[in-house]
Amino acid sequence: MSERPRPLAALTRARILEFVREPEALFWVFAFPILMAVVLGFAFRDRPPDPVPVGVVAGASSGRVSDALKKAGTVRVLPYASVPEGLEGLRTGKIAMLVEEVAGLVYHFDPTRPDARMARLEVDDAIQRARGRVDPSPAREERVHEKGSRYIDFLLPGILGLNLMGTGIWGIGFSIVNARLKKTLKLMVATPMRKSDYLLSQMLSRFIFLVVEVLVILSFGIAAFGVPIRGSWAALGLTILVGAIGFAGLGLLVVARARTLEAASGLMNLVMVPMWLLSGVFFSSERFPKSVQPLIRALPLTAVNDALRAVMLEGRGIRAIAGPLLLVAAWAVASFAVALKIFRWQ
Amino acid sequence: MTPAIFCRALRKHYGDVKAVDGVDLEVEPGECFGLLGPNGAGKTTTIEILEGLTRPDSGEVMVLGRRWGSHERELRERLGISLQESRMSEKLTVFETLELFRSFYARGRDPERLLADLSLEEKRDARVGKLSGGQRQRLAVACALAGDPEILFLDEPTTGLDPQSRLQLWERIEGLKAAGRTVLLTTHYMEEAERLCERVAVVDHGKIIAQGSPAKLIAGLRAPHILEFSTEPQVSEALLAELPGIGERRAREGRWLLAAASLAESVPALLAVLEGAGARLVSLSTHRATLEDVFISLTGRDLRDE
Numbered sequence: 001m002s003e004r005p006r007p008l009a010a011l012t013r014a015r016i017l018e019f020v021r022e023p024e025a026l027f028w029v030f031a032f033p034i035l036m037a038v039v040l041g042f043a044f045r046d047r048p049p050d051p052v053p054v055g056v057v058a059g060a061s062s063g064r065v066s067d068a069l070k071k072a073g074t075v076r077v078l079p080y081a082s083v084p085e086g087l088e089g090l091r092t093g094k095i096a097m098l099v100e101e102v103a104g105l106v107y108h109f110d111p112t113r114p115d116a117r118m119a120r121l122e123v124d125d126a127i128q129r130a131r132g133r134v135d136p137s138p139a140r141e142e143r144v145h146e147k148g149s150r151y152i153d154f155l156l157p158g159i160l161g162l163n164l165m166g167t168g169i170w171g172i173g174f175s176i177v178n179a180r181l182k183k184t185l186k187l188m189v190a191t192p193m194r195k196s197d198y199l200l201s202q203m204l205s206r207f208i209f210l211v212v213e214v215l216v217i218l219s220f221g222i223a224a225f226g227v228p229i230r231g232s233w234a235a236l237g238l239t240i241l242v243g244a245i246g247f248a249g250l251g252l253l254v255v256a257r258a259r260t261l262e263a264a265s266g267l268m269n270l271v272m273v274p275m276w277l278l279s280g281v282f283f284s285s286e287r288f289p290k291s292v293q294p295l296i297r298a299l300p301l302t303a304v305n306d307a308l309r310a311v312m313l314e315g316r317g318i319r320a321i322a323g324p325l326l327l328v329a330a331w332a333v334a335s336f337a338v339a340l341k342i343f344r345w346q
Numbered sequence: 347m348t349p350a351i352f353c354r355a356l357r358k359h360y361g362d363v364k365a366v367d368g369v370d371l372e373v374e375p376g377e378c379f380g381l382l383g384p385n386g387a388g389k390t391t392t393i394e395i396l397e398g399l400t401r402p403d404s405g406e407v408m409v410l411g412r413r414w415g416s417h418e419r420e421l422r423e424r425l426g427i428s429l430q431e432s433r434m435s436e437k438l439t440v441f442e443t444l445e446l447f448r449s450f451y452a453r454g455r456d457p458e459r460l461l462a463d464l465s466l467e468e469k470r471d472a473r474v475g476k477l478s479g480g481q482r483q484r485l486a487v488a489c490a491l492a493g494d495p496e497i498l499f500l501d502e503p504t505t506g507l508d509p510q511s512r513l514q515l516w517e518r519i520e521g522l523k524a525a526g527r528t529v530l531l532t533t534h535y536m537e538e539a540e541r542l543c544e545r546v547a548v549v550d551h552g553k554i555i556a557q558g559s560p561a562k563l564i565a566g567l568r569a570p571h572i573l574e575f576s577t578e579p580q581v582s583e584a585l586l587a588e589l590p591g592i593g594e595r596r597a598r599e600g601r602w603l604l605a606a607a608s609l610a611e612s613v614p615a616l617l618a619v620l621e622g623a624g625a626r627l628v629s630l631s632t633h634r635a636t637l638e639d640v641f642i643s644l645t646g647r648d649l650r651d652e
Contacts (some may be wrong), residue, residue: 190398
């Protein structure tokens with residue numbers, strides 16, 4: 001006879017060991033979100049957008065036009081020998097707009113392209129001023145560039161939410177489908193192990209990785225970009241915990257019946273890709289049409305991202321984020337209940 | 347005495363396939379019982395029904411005098427199960443795997459002792475993914491023993507193993523038998539059943555076609571001797587049909603195998619027939635019939651053909 005560890009503790013420990021001995025899993029959970037934040041963070045660093053390329057057709061006045069544009073510095077000037085060549089550049093996207101002066105100024109551009117419309121305004125402004133236009137009521141520019149309103153500040157909570165979802169669904173999903181495929185699950189069900197212990201151990205091990213994962217992403221955001229955390233750590237922690245439970249439930253549901261890794265990946269993508277796109281990870285979900293907003297609001301990742309941003313960027317308290325958190329909790333309870341009901345153990 | 351395992355009129359159909367088609371079994375406590383049959387005979391379905399993992403369409407199952415429906419938890423504590431082709435997590439070590447399985451049982455055996463029992467001490471800290479087939483099978487048996495079970499279920503424990511690993515596992519299972527444990531195993535290796543099992547049930551197409559001790563089943567053959575010979579040139583089956591006291595005839599790898607009721611009668615007759623046909627004898631040997639011959643005499647088919 002021998003002393004035994006508690007089954008839940010033993011299962012959780014086994015799951016953690018399995019995970020840390022899987023280098024690929026470590027990369028996707030820890031390194032990938034940081035790489036993404038670094039790349040996107042630097043791409044949108046504190047720097048104005050690249051000047052728009054504008055073509056100028058050679059002619060009597062083209063030298064003066066080019067000088068005026070260069071002096072304004074808001075667009076990049078590319079000379080063209082003839083109109084057809086310039087139009088070719090426009091068609092292929094090398095320039096956003098083509099300027100020609102024969103018997104007066106002609107602007108060639110596509111008004112459905114935002115950069116082309118911006119180029120038209122900048123170009124016209126530069127040329128008119130160079131030719132002596134005086135503004136009747138000049139305005140003073142007050143430039144705002146505050147921490148908390150930059151793209152990286154918007155992005156980091158989104159990446160955090162994305163990571164909560166990704167590792168929750170992938171981490172739990174693949175481990176369960178693998179165990180089912182190798183019949184480890186069936187073998188365990190043949191012992192007195194409690195099924196709830198097995199599912200719970202999947203969640204518990206997730207929470208332990210979660211702490212590490214969240215700390216890594218947050219400290220990176222704070223150290224490298226000075227991303228603010230204006231709300232309380234308690235509110236932030238609660239949001240992350242509720243989010244993790246929600247996605248763990250969703251992960252269990254997605255693979256509750258899947259028999260193969262292919263079926264499981266398909267289902268995971270089916271669940272995650274819409275949220276990647278719609279739930280405001282990389283840009284605000286408000287930009288989607290009004291008619292789909294109720295659907296977007298109902299997605300758990302939207303709720304998690306909104307709550308994370310409310311706490312980190314707006315310094316909101318727990319009461320203010322109760323709505324989205326309850327929504328995520330409802331997702332968690334519903335998907336757990338269904339998953340347990342339909343779970344395929346062998 | 348209550349049988350360790352008892353089932354009556356067990357049936358399980360998958361669509362048109364009658365995987366188990368009316369199986370009755372009784373396994374006594376302390377006995378090693380073998381379900382013997384070709385692949386697809388319904389052995390795995392039968393054992394998984396007895397293990398409470400598959401629900402039969404109809405029939406009655408009692409294990410240790412209990413029913414699965416009402417005493418599942420208690421039974422799980424008292425049984426040890428090793429499944430065909432189930433794999434442990436490759437990332438865990440042998441010892442970690444045993445500790446995990448040990449944790450599932452309220453009472454059980456010390457993982458260190460299990461390592462020693464299954465000759466796995468040297469692999470204690472090796473990852474499961476790095477084990478050989480034989481070592482994995484021994485680990486599977488060790489996991490099944492983690493709860494110090496009263497009944498051990500082994501589904502095809504030596505399938506796919508090399509002869510040496512198979513022998514090693516047989517020795518381990520004999521050790522368990524010596525300790526008085528009830529064992530139910532399935533196999534399609536006749537030698538395995540003959541060596542390990544006190545009694546076997548021969549299964550074919552979901553039915554038990556014979557049951558008893560290996561010795562009794564063999565003795566029950568009308569022709570318990572096997573004559574194996576080859577000639578130059580080969581002789582036709584028609585020629586052999588005239589021989590007296592011969593049961594089944596089959597050709598294998600250029601040799602003929604004949605089941606004979608009496609060597610004294612059949613050997614001289616065979617030699618005479620061969621001489622008459624002008625065939626030169628290249629090899630001739632005789633041996634006692636095995637369970638394999640029992641299977642052939644019952645089904646007319648060779649086990650290995652399946």
